[in-house]
Amino acid sequence: MKKSPLPVQNVNRSDKNVSGKEVLVKLLRWHFGHADFRGKQLEAIQAVVSGRDCFCLMPTGGGKSICYQIPALAKPGIVLVVSPLIALMENQVMALKEKGIAAEYLSSTQATHVRNKIHEDLDSGKPSVRLLYVTPELIATKGFMLKLRKLHDRGLLNLIAIDEAHCISSWGHDFRPSYRQLSTLRDSLADVPVLALTATAAPKVQTDVIESLSLRNPLVLKSSFNRPNIFYEVRYKDLIDNAYTDLCNLLKSCGNICAIIYCLERTTCDDLSLHLSSTGISSAAYHAGLNSNLRSTVLDDWLSSKKQVIVATVAFGSWGARDKRSNGFSTEWV
Numbered sequence: 001m002k003k004s005p006l007p008v009q010n011v012n013r014s015d016k017n018v019s020g021k022e023v024l025v026k027l028l029r030w031h032f033g034h035a036d037f038r039g040k041q042l043e044a045i046q047a048v049v050s051g052r053d054c055f056c057l058m059p060t061g062g063g064k065s066i067c068y069q070i071p072a073l074a075k076p077g078i079v080l081v082v083s084p085l086i087a088l089m090e091n092q093v094m095a096l097k098e099k100g101i102a103a104e105y106l107s108s109t110q111a112t113h114v115r116n117k118i119h120e121d122l123d124s125g126k127p128s129v130r131l132l133y134v135t136p137e138l139i140a141t142k143g144f145m146l147k148l149r150k151l152h153d154r155g156l157l158n159l160i161a162i163d164e165a166h167c168i169s170s171w172g173h174d175f176r177p178s179y180r181q182l183s184t185l186r187d188s189l190a191d192v193p194v195l196a197l198t199a200t201a202a203p204k205v206q207t208d209v210i211e212s213l214s215l216r217n218p219l220v221l222k223s224s225f226n227r228p229n230i231f232y233e234v235r236y237k238d239l240i241d242n243a244y245t246d247l248c249n250l251l252k253s254c255g256n257i258c259a260i261i262y263c264l265e266r267t268t269c270d271d272l273s274l275h276l277s278s279t280g281i282s283s284a285a286y287h288a289g290l291n292s293n294l295r296s297t298v299l300d301d302w303l304s305s306k307k308q309v310i311v312a313t314v315a316f317g318s319w320g321a322r323d324k325r326s327n328g329f330s331t332e333w334v
C-alpha cells in the first residue's frame with residue numbers, strides 16, 4: 001500500500017524548524033521506515049536544508065541517497081539530482097515512486113510523451129515533482145539550463161545534489177567530461193545549495209570536486225570506510241586450474257544468493273554469463289554493447305530475482321566493485 005506523503009506544508013517553513021532533528025527523523029521514519037539516521041546523514045541534511053554547501057564522502061552503500069531525498073521532503077521545491085547512470089536513476093525513481101514520493105528522471109531513452117509530461121509539470125504553476133534526476137549531459141544543454149533558471153527564479157529549486165561527484169575530477173578513476181560542465185551551475189544558480197556526494201576518498205579528487213563546483217565554505221563530511229560486514233578474498237587465476245569452474249563452485253557453495261560479477265571486457269561478460277547459465281546458474285550479461293531496453297530488462301530481472309547473477313562491465317554502475325578487479329574479474333555480493 002502506498003503511503004500518502006507527509007504534507008510539506010505541515011512543516012514550518014523557517015529553516016531552523018525544517019533542519020531540526022525531530023522533523024527530519026519523522027520524515028525518515030514515515031517515508032523510508034528507518035529508525036534513525038546513520039553516520040553523517042543528519043549533518044549533511046541539516047547543512048543543505050539550512051542553505052549550506054556540503055561535500056559528503058561516504059562508502060558505497062553508506063546511505064548517500066537519503067542525504068538528498070530527505071531535503072526534498074523537508075522543504076518545498078525541487079531537488080535536482082545529477083546522476084551519471086540511467087540505470088541508477090531508473091532504479092531510484094522506481095523505488096521512490098513505490099514509496100509515494102513524486103520523483104522523475106529525464107533521459108534520452110524515455111518515450112517523448114513521458115518526457116513531455118515531465119516538462120509540462122515543471123512548467124506548471126506548481127510542479128508536483130519533488131526529486132528530478134538528470135544526467136550531466138542534459139545540464140550541459142542550453143535549453144535545460146534555461147528551464148533550471150526559470151525554476152530558480154520562481155523559487156522552486158531547493159537543492160542541487162551531485163551524485164558520484166568524483167566524475168568531475170580528471171584525477172579520479174571515472175572522469176567524465178560532461179561532469180566538467182557542472183561547474184557552470186554555481187554561476188547560473190548562485191544561491192542554490194549544492195551537495196556533492198562521492199565514495200572516492202583520494203584527497204586530490206576531493207579538492208578538485210570542491211573547487212570545480214565552486215562550493216562555498218562547504219561542510220566537509222567524511223564517514224569511515226571500514227565495512228566489517230564485507231569479506232574480501234583475492235584468488236589468483238594463475239594458481240587456479242580453471243577460473244570459470246572455480247567461480248561456479250563458489251557461487252553454488254553460497255546457495256541461492258544474488259551476485260554481481262564484474263569483468264573488464266564485454267566479451268568476457270557474454271562468455272562467462274553463457275558458461276554460468278550452462279551450469280544451471282541463472283545469469284545475464286550487462287554492458288554498454290547491449291541496447292538500453294535489454295539493459296533495463298536485465299536489471300529488472302536481477303532486481304526481481306528472476307536472474308541470480310549479473311555479469312557486467314562497469315557500465316552496470318558505480319556499485320563499488322570497480323577497484324577490486326583482480327586478474328580479470330571481481331565479484332560483489334549483495
Ligand SMILES: Nc1ncnc2c1ncn2[C@@H]1O[C@H](COP(=O)(O)OP(=O)(O)OP(=O)(O)O)[C@@H](O)[C@H]1O
Pocket residue numbers: 034035036037038041058059060061062063064065066199318319320
Ligand atoms: N538511516 C538508515 N538506516 C537504515 N538503512 C539505511 C539508512 N540510510 C540508508 N539506508 C539503506 O542503506 C542502503 C544503501 O543506501 P544508498 O543506496 O543510499 O547508499 P549509497 O551511499 O547511495 O550507495 P552507492 O554508493 O552505491 O550509491 C539502502 O538499502 C538504504 O535503504
